[in-house]
Amino acid sequence: DQQVKQNSPSLSVQEGRISILNCDYTNSMFDYFLWYKKYPAEGPTFLISISSIKDKNEDGRFTVFLNKSAKHLSLHIVPSQPGDSAVYFCAASVAGNQFYFGTGTSLTVIP
Amino acid sequence: ETGVTQSPTHLIKTRGQQVTLRCSSQSGHNTVSWYQQALGQGPQFIFQYYREEENGRGNFPPRFSGLQFPNYSSELNVNALELDDSALYLCASSSTAYGYTFGSGTRLTVV
Numbered sequence: 001d002q003q004v005k006q007n008s009p010s011l012s013v014q015e016g017r018i019s020i021l022n023c024d025y026t027n028s029m030f031d032y033f034l035w036y037k038k039y040p041a042e043g044p045t046f047l048i049s050i051s052s053i054k055d056k057n058e059d060g061r062f063t064v065f066l067n068k069s070a071k072h073l074s075l076h077i078v079p080s081q082p083g084d085s086a087v088y089f090c091a092a093s094v095a096g097n098q099f100y101f102g103t104g105t106s107l108t109v110i111p
Numbered sequence: 112e113t114g115v116t117q118s119p120t121h122l123i124k125t126r127g128q129q130v131t132l133r134c135s136s137q138s139g140h141n142t143v144s145w146y147q148q149a150l151g152q153g154p155q156f157i158f159q160y161y162r163e164e165e166n167g168r169g170n171f172p173p174r175f176s177g178l179q180f181p182n183y184s185s186e187l188n189v190n191a192l193e194l195d196d197s198a199l200y201l202c203a204s205s206s207t208a209y210g211y212t213f214g215s216g217t218r219l220t221v222v
Contacts, residue, residue, distance in 0.1 A: 004153070006153075034211070036213070041215075042215050042216075043115075043117075043201055043213040043214050043215040043216045044154070044201070044213045045213070046211065046212070046213070089153050089154070091153075091154075096205075096211075097159065097167055098144075098156045098159065098167050098169065099144075099146075099154075099156060099211075100156070101146075101153030101154045101155070102153050103151070103152055103153045104153055
């Protein structure tokens with residue numbers, strides 16, 4: 001039972017353009033969400049978080065949007081850079097306890 | 112501040128054997144969680160320890176067990192290894208519900 005889904009396994013974007021990564025969840029009790037990125041042979045690296053009291057959180061080039069009614073989360077990267085090429089995971093939890101992860105989206109930023 | 116350190120980085124074991132994986136939490140973090148990431152999947156929650164007590168467990172059999180020590184470092188033990196236990200095992204520490212740091216993981220191969 002996959003409570004967090006990332007339906008796009010891969011995404012290619014030109015350098016300088018916007019990357020939009022999407023994530024859907026099924027559990028309406030989730031109130032805290034994270035995005036991580038992962039390079040090969042490394043553990044996940046925290047990118048940005050958002051709690052359910054907000055619908056947007058911004059940190060530099062990264063913005064996360066939360067649509068609670070649609071149970072949908074998205075990560076926008078603007079402008080995209082080649083160093084952003086990695087696998088991106090979204091994760092959701094209730095009160096920051098057990099996190100449920102999506103299966104990841106592999107982003108390739110083309111120079 | 113130090114990050115989360117996991118050891119060993121790679122390990123090969125034979126089916127039926129036992130394995131112990133180790134994690135040193137980030138300084139000041141009193142909660143540690145363990146995740147299993149199979150190839151092509153997102154991390155799956157195994158269990159969480161807070162102040163040396165297990166306070167949450169995912170859908171993993173009892174042969175997966177853990178310990179947290181007074182210095183908040185942690186061990187994951189897996190008995191009677193099966194081929195499907197081959198995965199990347201990630202440790203994450205936190206001091207609040209909203210500040211997780213992941214280690215780089217231990218790649219376990221069961222043959």
